[in-house]
Amino acid sequence: MSTTLFLVSLVIITALFFDFTNGFHDSANAMATSVATGALQPKVAVLIAAVLNVAGAFLSTEVAKTISGGIVNDALVTPTMIFAGLVGAILWNLMTWLLGLPSSSSHALFGGLIGAVLIGAGVSGVNFSVVVSKIVLPAIVAPVVAALAAGAATFILYKMIKRADSEPRAGWFRYAQTVSASMVALAHGTSDGQKTMGVITLVLITAGYQDSGTGPQFWVVAAAGLAIGIGTYSGGWRIMRTMGKGIVDVHAPQGFAAETTSAAAILASSHMGFGLSTTQVCSGSIIGSGVGKKLAHVRWTTARKIFYGWLLTLPAAALVGGAAAAIALTGTLGLVIVFAALIAGALAIYAISKRAPVSSSNVNDSADVTINPEKTSVSA
Amino acid sequence: MNIDWASLALVAITTVVAAVAIVGIFSLGVAALTSGGGRETGGSIVTNPPSAAAKIAGYACVGISGLLVLYGLYLIIPQFH
Numbered sequence: 514m515s516t517t518l519f520l521v522s523l524v525i526i527t528a529l530f531f532d533f534t535n536g537f538h539d540s541a542n543a544m545a546t547s548v549a550t551g552a553l554q555p556k557v558a559v560l561i562a563a564v565l566n567v568a569g570a571f572l573s574t575e576v577a578k579t580i581s582g583g584i585v586n587d588a589l590v591t592p593t594m595i596f597a598g599l600v601g602a603i604l605w606n607l608m609t610w611l612l613g614l615p616s617s618s619s620h621a622l623f624g625g626l627i628g629a630v631l632i633g634a635g636v637s638g639v640n641f642s643v644v645v646s647k648i649v650l651p652a653i654v655a656p657v658v659a660a661l662a663a664g665a666a667t668f669i670l671y672k673m674i675k676r677a678d679s680e681p682r683a684g685w686f687r688y689a690q691t692v693s694a695s696m697v698a699l700a701h702g703t704s705d706g707q708k709t710m711g712v713i714t715l716v717l718i719t720a721g722y723q724d725s726g727t728g729p730q731f732w733v734v735a736a737a738g739l740a741i742g743i744g745t746y747s748g749g750w751r752i753m754r755t756m757g758k759g760i761v762d763v764h765a766p767q768g769f770a771a772e773t774t775s776a777a778a779i780l781a782s783s784h785m786g787f788g789l790s791t792t793q794v795c796s797g798s799i800i801g802s803g804v805g806k807k808l809a810h811v812r813w814t815t816a817r818k819i820f821y822g823w824l825l826t827l828p829a830a831a832l833v834g835g836a837a838a839a840i841a842l843t844g845t846l847g848l849v850i851v852f853a854a855l856i857a858g859a860l861a862i863y864a865i866s867k868r869a870p871v872s873s874s875n876v877n878d879s880a881d882v883t884i885n886p887e888k889t890s891v892s893a
Numbered sequence: 894m895n896i897d898w899a900s901l902a903l904v905a906i907t908t909v910v911a912a913v914a915i916v917g918i919f920s921l922g923v924a925a926l927t928s929g930g931g932r933e934t935g936g937s938i939v940t941n942p943p944s945a946a947a948k949i950a951g952y953a954c955v956g957i958s959g960l961l962v963l964y965g966l967y968l969i970i971p972q973f974h
Contacts (some may be wrong), residue, residue: 572970612895646896654901662909666916673920685923692962700969759952770916776905776909785907 516845517720519852521619523852524592527599529740530855532709534606535618536566539705541753542615542775542795543698546768546802548876549757552687553694555748555873561691563697563746569702570710570738583787584623584647585630589638592716593848595628597841599712601625601834605826606777607862611753613871613882614822619708619791620648625845626829629838629844631831644827647788655778655789656797663774663801670766671806677766686765693772701791702741709737736843750871751882755795758880759815761803770805771798793823812880922954925957 533628543565544558553561581587600619603627609616630638671677678687710729713736717723723730757763763771775791775798782789796819803811823875841851869883926948930943943951967973 569969572972616897623966642895650896650901655904658908660907661905662912665909666912669913669921670916673917674924682927685926689958696962696965697967699966702971702973705946719970766920769919770912774908774912776965777915778908780965781904781907781911784968785900785904787897787904789900841936 514687518846519567520592520596520848521716521722523848524596525713525736526598527596527603527855528709528712528716528853529736531599531603531606531618531622532737532740533744533747534603534610535705535709536563537747537749537754538610538616538618538744539605539701539791540745540749541756542745542791543694543701543757543772545753545795546763546771546799547687547690548704548753549763550690550765550768552690552765555750555753555876558694559746559748559873562696563742565698566702566706567738568744570705570706570741571734573703576596581623581626582647583640584645585626586638586640589634590626590630591633592624593720593841593862593870594838595608595631595712597629597633597851598622598625598834598836600851601628601830601832601838602805603855604744604858604862605830608829609826610749610751610770610820610883611756611862611866612822614819615752615756615792615796616819616822616826617792619653619790620652620823620826621830622708623648624827625834625837627827628831628834628836631840632835633711634836639697641892648827651787651789652793654762655663655788655793656800656820657751657781658789659774659778660799660801660804662778663798665806666770666774667767667799667802667805669840671771674766675706678764683765686769690765690769690772693776696776696867697772697779697791697795698745700776700783704740704779704783704791706738706741709740710734713737739759748873750876751866754871754879754882755815756799756818756876759812759882760796760799760819761811762808762880763799764804765801767806767809771795771802774798774801779864815880825845880891915958918954918961919958922958923955924952925951 528780544562547553547556602621605621711732775795777792784829837851840847869886927949929943
């Protein structure tokens with residue numbers, strides 16, 4: 514096997530692995546509130562989200578022409594740097610999943626790439642003003658706008674309807690909530706599914722396996738769609754618990770207001786040219802649905818923890834991406850070492866998660882995601 | 894630094910207006926459709942059917958919400974553009 518083919522295969526495998534983590538990280542964005550309110554059985558919820566994500570991946574025709582949208586100088590990016598960036602993004606996604614923190618997969622990918630480019634091409638390879646305008650500013654705007662909108666919507670809903678939490682009204686909201694959640698899942702598939710296709714296609718073009726200017730091949734679309742679908746179906750239950758129970762104890766009308774706001778924000782941002790992170794929009798909406806309801810309890814400690822996670826996403830992924838690039842750029846042996854480290858790291862995080870597992874059967878049992886087993890797991 | 898404040902404001906306003914409008918319309922529909930009132934008999938709630946006018950208004954609101962969902966699908970699916 515030639516070195517190029519080896520490198521390209523490695524990047525494709527890593528990109529699909531990233532797509533998988535993207536799926537299970539973002540499963541909660543669409544479905545956490547529906548799972549928390551009992552509108553959908555946990556397994557049914559992730560199945561719907563998975564199917565819609567795959568459908569979305571196949572529907573999306575406009576595949577990203579650049580990997581980073583100008584955050585790094587794409588002309589300087591080599592497949593090895595993409596590989597290192599993906600490694601940083603995957604490990605950060607797994608780390609935040611272990612802690613049950615929703616965080617943006619795109620920001621993790623950008624962070625990893627920035628680190629890899631800093632090491633591989635120097636400071637001039639990173640466009641820091643674009644980092645501020647496309648990552649830092651939206652990270653502040655997204656949760657604030659979503660919280661404001663969902664808060665207002667929730668407030669008006671409870672003003673208009675007395676006892677909205679009780680039957681038969683709650684039943685209507687459970688149906689409506691499922692519909693809005695499905696919209697979020699489909700929109701997610703069209704945007705995030707094509708990110709991995711873009712990465713793989715660009716690597717194939719760079720390596721000379723595909724003509725420049727051509728779209729993704731069918732197997733790339735199918736593989737990326739499948740990876741994000743399987744990831745979504747696996748659920749990411751730790752993050753699901755935080756978003757459904759940890760921030761606010763969501764009731765069906767709140768879930769409906771939150772998911773509708775998220776869908777509106779995602780569609781507005783993708784059609785009006787100011788990109789917002791799905792994860793940050795959805796987290797903001799859920800906080801808003803707690804603020805807008807009288808006497809509802811928002812757990813600000815959890816919200817703060819999530820926010821700190823967002824601040825760390827870029828530098829943390831950049832650090833890992835940079836370290837991975839420093840090793841991977843030394844040659845084939847370096848690539849193998851980084852890939853082995855990725856597998857070892859992923860397995861280690863998975864093993865730690867088994868100490869206090871969260872699954873579809875216990876996702877709603879508690880509001881906290883812990884690393885160590887809880888001492889009093891049997892409640893009195 | 895080039896920050897597109899205009900589209901930022903547009904996205905923010907659209908999100909707030911759309912969220913409040915959609916949630917408001919659907920809630921109005923639910924309010925109308927469950928306006929018959931209920932009484933509790935031995936723990937279970939028995940609801941009375943709403944008046945005919947409330948029923949029509951309620952289904953109209955739910956119908957509008959359905960159309961808004963279709964518009965959302967139109968926006969999401971690129972083949973429609």
